[in-house]
Amino acid sequence: MTDSDDEANDLLINILNNNTKNIEIKEIKEHDILVFQIKNNGRKHVGIYLGNDYFIHQCGNTISRKQLLDNRWQSKIKRAYRHPSLV
Amino acid sequence: MDYLTEGFLVLTLMSLNSFNKEIISYSKENKAEEICGFVLLCPDNSVEITKEVNVNPDPSKSFSISPQKFINYSINKKILGIYHSHPFSDESPSAQDILCSEESGIPYLIHSLQTNKFFLYYPESYDPAELIGRPYVKGFYECTCLFKDYFLKNLNLNITKWNKNY
Numbered sequence: 335m336t337d338s339d340d341e342a343n344d345l346l347i348n349i350l351n352n353n354t355k356n357i358e359i360k361e362i363k364e365h366d367i368l369v370f371q372i373k374n375n376g377r378k379h380v381g382i383y384l385g386n387d388y389f390i391h392q393c394g395n396t397i398s399r400k401q402l403l404d405n406r407w408q409s410k411i412k413r414a415y416r417h418p419s420l421v
Numbered sequence: 422m423d424y425l426t427e428g429f430l431v432l433t434l435m436s437l438n439s440f441n442k443e444i445i446s447y448s449k450e451n452k453a454e455e456i457c458g459f460v461l462l463c464p465d466n467s468v469e470i471t472k473e474v475n476v477n478p479d480p481s482k483s484f485s486i487s488p489q490k491f492i493n494y495s496i497n498k499k500i501l502g503i504y505h506s507h508p509f510s511d512e513s514p515s516a517q518d519i520l521c522s523e524e525s526g527i528p529y530l531i532h533s534l535q536t537n538k539f540f541l542y543y544p545e546s547y548d549p550a551e552l553i554g555r556p557y558v559k560g561f562y563e564c565t566c567l568f569k570d571y572f573l574k575n576l577n578l579n580i581t582k583w584n585k586n587y
Binding site: 363365380394395396397420 | 458474552554556557562563564565566567568571572575576578580
């Protein structure tokens, strides 16, 4: 009944791989999708880059927010994706 | 209907919320008919479910809620979704479920007593809430929902139909 975090993460990555373009992290621009690894257990987190070093996201049990993509968050980015219409 | 081949995206939720567990219990207490109610976001950002009377003439096959209930709950709370059970079929939304969800613009959360799984149907007519300042509600307000809603609100791109089968 309840699926594991690993299954959910794999599904999310598969969905992004199948529907968006994987891009280099150093090339991110507004509207790009950022996938973070926030814990060592492999759990993934998703945010959207807003440009000018800000992104929007919602972590578990917190309010959704616009936040500075500082060094701490940058170090957690594992993948970046772009919608096909924005390529 | 195969939602993957129909272009729907299915995401698996990671765990059940307490309100999911309440719905399961409620379903199991009423195995002969469809149970129903609202998933509500309260002013203090807590989530609650209501247990409504199924006023449909054939409650074993369908459900109906008094329209007055929609008005009552909309005054001080936000209706995040409408839940109901499928006692004798799987969790996939029926044609009637899809029609009603589209007409109301409200997501439908469906629990199957046969599979003990949920399906969260997001209608095309869904109007996302503001992106910033949402409390965390699994299935309704979480990072993947924000991602989907961002594209819809800011770019008018309905990139997915995030039906969640969990």
